[in-house]
Amino acid sequence: MALEEAVHQEIKELVGASDVVLFMKGNRQAPQCGFSATVVGILDSMLPDYQTVDVLAAPHIRDGIKVFSSWPTVPQLYVRGEFVGGCDIIQEMFGSGEIYETLGVEKVEVVQPKIEVSAPAAEALTLAAEEHGGPGRELHLVVDASFQSNLSIAPRTPADVEAIISGASTEFVILLDPISAPRADGITIDVADTPNGQAFKVDNPNAPKVQKMSVKELKAVLDANEPIELLDVRTPEERAIAAIPGAVLLNEEEAARIEGLPRETKLVLHCHHGGRSHQAAEQFIALGFSQVFNVIGGIDAWSQEIDPDAPRY
């Protein structure tokens, strides 16, 4: 099938626009399909910077790239003008380590994470490994971008690293992919009772938590013009009574804008006393944001300590 000359030219320019170009659904911050998200995760672990093209925003590119590459699916990765492959192939190349050479980046030696396993957890894991594992099938621990952990039994890939397990004498290994490994360093695995029976309980000290910010610290940050997103989670009625200068009402539209921002953006949330904003902050942590602050005491503390002209209510 021939491609319209104009579209062919446009895609050619996109492919040549940068050394590494990923045609995907959505963008790097917010991938809109699982396959695109997987490739972004792999590239993010190796490259600080690369170009993405959102095919959902341009239907003619979405159709055109399939013809251009003789490849029927998206995502598609181009490196220095050469088609490399789709999701399966990138995963395979990542597993074998071949991707480092393709991208021309140094292979980073992944440090083996230290994991503490309680005695009951070790017993349960040994049992699971014996029951479901087998030649080439071993225990894997995946820690995703939101620091949610997941245990599974899967084939070992060359890129996997073994965890250093402490706390229990063990007959099994826990494998981690190179992206999960640094996120898993220092975690503990225990068992806990749930309404559905026993389950593994993972405590991860690396998981980002909501941090505290006093109104004095907030004032200093604002005075220094530090780049932050200051979000007011109260109602418009409360805002009419008193507001912190520079704070933006967190409505649906604003929430959607924030969700599209880089995950290391500093978010500072406040409400009346700090309760509602803490809950909202937890939600941004769950979305993968790593720098989320809750203003202790809310605008009430602001009125008392910083700006007596801001009415209390």
Added chain:
Amino acid sequence: MALQIINAGPPPEEIAERIRTAIAQAMPEAEIVVHPENPGHFAITVIDAVFEGLSRVKQQQRVYGAIADLMAGPSPPVHAIDRLECKVP
């Protein structure tokens, strides 16, 4: 009840034959096996000496390029290729 219209397309065997023909046109020497899987999904095996020395991506691009017409448009007869095996005889 939902007003769902189920448009019957050509039978899977007929689409499989169109896939086979399209690949055969591009690769006349190839031995081609096409298996219908779920509706719109197919598994393809192609054995051809031209694959010799090509990377897996390049091999698969030869086949995907040949059947691009059958996979294009808003509701193409071929929705997805679940497995594509390219082998050298």
